[in-house]
Amino acid sequence: MQVWKDYQVQNKDRFLEELLELLRIPSVSADSRFNPDVKNCAEAVKLRLQEAGAEKVEVCPTAGHPIVYGEKIIDPKLPTVLVYGHYDVQPADPLELWDSGPFEPVIKDEKIYARGSADDKGQFYMHVKAFETMSKTNTLPCNIKFMIEGEEEVGSANLGIFIKENKERLKADVVLISDTAMISLENPSLDTGLRGLSYMEVEVTGPNRDLHSGVYGGAVANPATILCKMIASMHDENNHITIPGFYDKVQDLSQAERDALNAAPFDEAEYKADLGVEDLWGEKGYSTIERTGIRPTLEVNGIWGGYTGEGSKTVLPSKAFAKISMRLVPNQDWIEISQLFQAHFEKIAPKSVKVKVTTHHGGSPYVTPTDHIAFKAANDAIQATFGKAPIPMRGGGSIPIVALFEKELGLKTILMGFGLDSDNLHSPNEKYGLANFYKGIETIPYFHKYFAELSK
Numbered sequence: 001m002q003v004w005k006d007y008q009v010q011n012k013d014r015f016l017e018e019l020l021e022l023l024r025i026p027s028v029s030a031d032s033r034f035n036p037d038v039k040n041c042a043e044a045v046k047l048r049l050q051e052a053g054a055e056k057v058e059v060c061p062t063a064g065h066p067i068v069y070g071e072k073i074i075d076p077k078l079p080t081v082l083v084y085g086h087y088d089v090q091p092a093d094p095l096e097l098w099d100s101g102p103f104e105p106v107i108k109d110e111k112i113y114a115r116g117s118a119d120d121k122g123q124f125y126m127h128v129k130a131f132e133t134m135s136k137t138n139t140l141p142c143n144i145k146f147m148i149e150g151e152e153e154v155g156s157a158n159l160g161i162f163i164k165e166n167k168e169r170l171k172a173d174v175v176l177i178s179d180t181a182m183i184s185l186e187n188p189s190l191d192t193g194l195r196g197l198s199y200m201e202v203e204v205t206g207p208n209r210d211l212h213s214g215v216y217g218g219a220v221a222n223p224a225t226i227l228c229k230m231i232a233s234m235h236d237e238n239n240h241i242t243i244p245g246f247y248d249k250v251q252d253l254s255q256a257e258r259d260a261l262n263a264a265p266f267d268e269a270e271y272k273a274d275l276g277v278e279d280l281w282g283e284k285g286y287s288t289i290e291r292t293g294i295r296p297t298l299e300v301n302g303i304w305g306g307y308t309g310e311g312s313k314t315v316l317p318s319k320a321f322a323k324i325s326m327r328l329v330p331n332q333d334w335i336e337i338s339q340l341f342q343a344h345f346e347k348i349a350p351k352s353v354k355v356k357v358t359t360h361h362g363g364s365p366y367v368t369p370t371d372h373i374a375f376k377a378a379n380d381a382i383q384a385t386f387g388k389a390p391i392p393m394r395g396g397g398s399i400p401i402v403a404l405f406e407k408e409l410g411l412k413t414i415l416m417g418f419g420l421d422s423d424n425l426h427s428p429n430e431k432y433g434l435a436n437f438y439k440g441i442e443t444i445p446y447f448h449k450y451f452a453e454l455s456k
């Protein structure tokens with residue numbers, strides 16, 4: 001559509017400036033020191049939605065960080081797309097590994113470097129600018145609702161409550177999200193699923209106080225050693241997870257489905273070189289694409305205990321800790337998996353220590369409906385602007401609210417992400433390609449156009 005193209009070419013620089021302004025707000029949801037920034041960011045999103053032409057725009061308070069809502073209903077008889085995104089970001093640590101400030105965005109090699117550039121400010125903002133393009137050129141083909149939250153990176157617990165309490169306001173025909181990745185701009189892909197998550201923390205206590213490791217070492221169990229052994233035992237020699245019942249509900253894919261996934265372009269040598277590893281690791285019997293898409297995993301996110309300061313201290317620590325998460329696939333239930341983990345962890349603990357297990361948060365896995373007209377609309381939109389049909393792929397990450405959109409609102413979700421796996425999400429030097437940003441803004445209006453046409 002020429003009007004869209006013209007509008008976007010004319011406003012290209014402003015679109016980027018506005019995104020950079022959002023990226024300067026350190027809206028870290030996990031760390032309460034940033035609470036005022038999170039709130040400012042919500043207000044900034046509200047303002048931008050209003051400017052773009054949205055109505056009933058509101059910063060909705062929750063028990064945690066606020067949710068920004070806005071809508072444009074042009075005709076109640078037309079279909080409605082609910083756009084979801086998140087304006088919160090992960091903590092920027094370790095700060096010393098950033099080449100430039102995480103909240104001082106810079107453009108280098110045609111990429112925007114900043115925390116949140118790809119996850120998810122740069123991506124949800126494409127929807128705001130795509131909406132502006134349609135609304136300012138009077139070409140909106142359907143109704144749009146926006147729900148941009150501030151707690152995705154901490155599990156979306158309050159959004160879960162919000163959607164239960166706002167079913168009428170959130171009535172729509174489909175949910176559209178850009179918060180995932182594609183293979184590349186040359187090989188566009190559409191994610192057909194997300195993994196679920198179950199996030200646990202464990203505490204292992206040995207003696208009732210820290211001890212001199214010379215006086216007591218060798219006679220009393222060291223909780224750090226015990227914790228390492230317990231964690232190590234959770235994968236067997238084939239890297240299968242050893243928690244009893246863990247795989248019971250895992251849906252196996254047919255050979256044809258696996259073949260289709262494995263047909264996606266993947267260069268193992270390049271993958272290893274990018275990560276600086278000599279060899280890959282994972283569950284026996286599955287390819288890397290399968291290991292990160294359709295198989296459940298267990299990861300240690302952090303482990304600590306005893307003395308970790310400068311120099312050395314000879315000590316037998318009283319306690320050791322770890323944060324352990326599991327990625328889940330259909331039809332694993334995250335609450336059930338958390339319980340299985342807890343029971344197993346308590347069972348394998350030797351008598352020489354006490355253990356405490358707590359659940360942080362979780363979310364269910366999701367598979368997108370590839371036979372839905374909205375999936376076809378996304379497919380056709382990408383075909384229109386990339387000149388190539390997208391490759392269906394399973395995403396390895398999680399967006400906990402997506403399963404609830406289906407359960408609470410009866411809505412299917414389409415994942416039309418424009419990031420890249422190599423964008424350093426949650427890592428230092430997070431980046432988002434300018435080309436990805438602009439391509440997203442160009443593609444999204446076609447989704448709405450095709451979705452409206454296919455809904456007739």
Ligand code: BES
Nearest residue numbers: 152153154155179180181395396397398
């Ligand atoms: N945008 C990601 C999820 C994602 C990334 C999906 C890449 C597919 C590909 C999201 O912001 C995220 O990081 N989610 C968390 C879950 C949350 C409960 C902390 C995750 O996946 O770790």
Ligand code: MN
Nearest residue numbers: 119120152179
């Ligand atoms: Mn995200």
Ligand code: MN
Nearest residue numbers: 090119153425
């Ligand atoms: Mn994230």
